[in-house]
Amino acid sequence: MTTLVSPGYVPAGTGIGGSTVKRIGIIGTGIMGADHARLLTSAVSGAAVGGVFDLDGDRARGVAEASGGARVFADPYALIADDAIDAVLIASSDATHEDYVLACVAAGKPVLCEKPLAPTVDGCARILEAETAYGSRLITVGFMRRFDPGYTDLKALLATGAIGAPLMLHNVHRNPAAVPGMPSANLITNSAVHELDITRWLFDEEITEVAVHTPRPTGNSGGTRDPQLLILTTASGVLSDVEIFVNARYGYEVRCELVAETGTVTLDAPPPTSVRRSGLHARELPADWRPRFAEAYRLELQDWIDGTGQGATAWDGFAATFVAQACVNALESGERYTVEMPAIPGLYRRQ
Numbered sequence: 001m002t003t004l005v006s007p008g009y010v011p012a013g014t015g016i017g018g019s020t021v022k023r024i025g026i027i028g029t030g031i032m033g034a035d036h037a038r039l040l041t042s043a044v045s046g047a048a049v050g051g052v053f054d055l056d057g058d059r060a061r062g063v064a065e066a067s068g069g070a071r072v073f074a075d076p077y078a079l080i081a082d083d084a085i086d087a088v089l090i091a092s093s094d095a096t097h098e099d100y101v102l103a104c105v106a107a108g109k110p111v112l113c114e115k116p117l118a119p120t121v122d123g124c125a126r127i128l129e130a131e132t133a134y135g136s137r138l139i140t141v142g143f144m145r146r147f148d149p150g151y152t153d154l155k156a157l158l159a160t161g162a163i164g165a166p167l168m169l170h171n172v173h174r175n176p177a178a179v180p181g182m183p184s185a186n187l188i189t190n191s192a193v194h195e196l197d198i199t200r201w202l203f204d205e206e207i208t209e210v211a212v213h214t215p216r217p218t219g220n221s222g223g224t225r226d227p228q229l230l231i232l233t234t235a236s237g238v239l240s241d242v243e244i245f246v247n248a249r250y251g252y253e254v255r256c257e258l259v260a261e262t263g264t265v266t267l268d269a270p271p272p273t274s275v276r277r278s279g280l281h282a283r284e285l286p287a288d289w290r291p292r293f294a295e296a297y298r299l300e301l302q303d304w305i306d307g308t309g310q311g312a313t314a315w316d317g318f319a320a321t322f323v324a325q326a327c328v329n330a331l332e333s334g335e336r337y338t339v340e341m342p343a344i345p346g347l348y349r350r351q
């Protein structure tokens, strides 16, 4: 049995800061890149989209036009190196993150990378090494739930001590549909990774043990082990369970209840209205995460642009991938896994 050697750190992230309008270069203009471009253009102050790159040139041109005529780059590395680009937002496919983040660090440019920082632990470690060698923090990882008003309220309430010490966190994370037959590990690495991050962030400590249980799979998954139940134990002994179900069909939903010694807190979700009609009391559910976390994305970007530094750091990105890998091992072997993380580098310690 091994333990983590990095408890208690919630290092502030990094950001851009400064007073002039920041010209952001976006790499990857798919669903998330386009959404970030829209927010940077219309809902975030002090920023403008300066350039875009996508393998699909038409898609890049569409986003550039909607962003007020941003430049379209044919080469992502040219975008990173360009003097007219102050900072870079990476929303390309997961496998490309490491190379682009490393290029940003080499160029000394602040970078916001969508999760995961890199899909492999080794890839994340190479990024930590590069940023540590650079000597100051340039990297923010897009774990946007840290900015969701529900989650921040929950963390603030816990910190007051009004409900005593935390004991358990019950999480539910459902998507309507996923690619049939996709690897079972993707439920962890692509979706439940948000709860891995939220559990570390909320309790300000590391996850030290994981187990994954699966019921018989839904008939709608094309063979993927869906749903899954993750049981995470933190360093102080809090249990955080995560039901992840990506073919739930009825809509997108994230739920969370914190159980503490003298009270509980339940996360509420937008919309702020519910409808009573024809014998039903109903609340609309979105089709995906963008409407549910719209405010979180906006606040995350504003924090990054302002350099307020509340975002997840490269260390948080490393830790999330590290714990996700332990969960994948647990899923595949049916065994409980102890999480043995390396020591947190000095650059990421709380100041």
Ligand code: ISE
Residues within 6 Å of the ligand: 175, 190, 191, 192, 194, 289
């Ligand atoms: C997606 O990739 C996301 O990052 C969403 O936030 C998450 O809720 C969803 O399950 C993922 O597929």
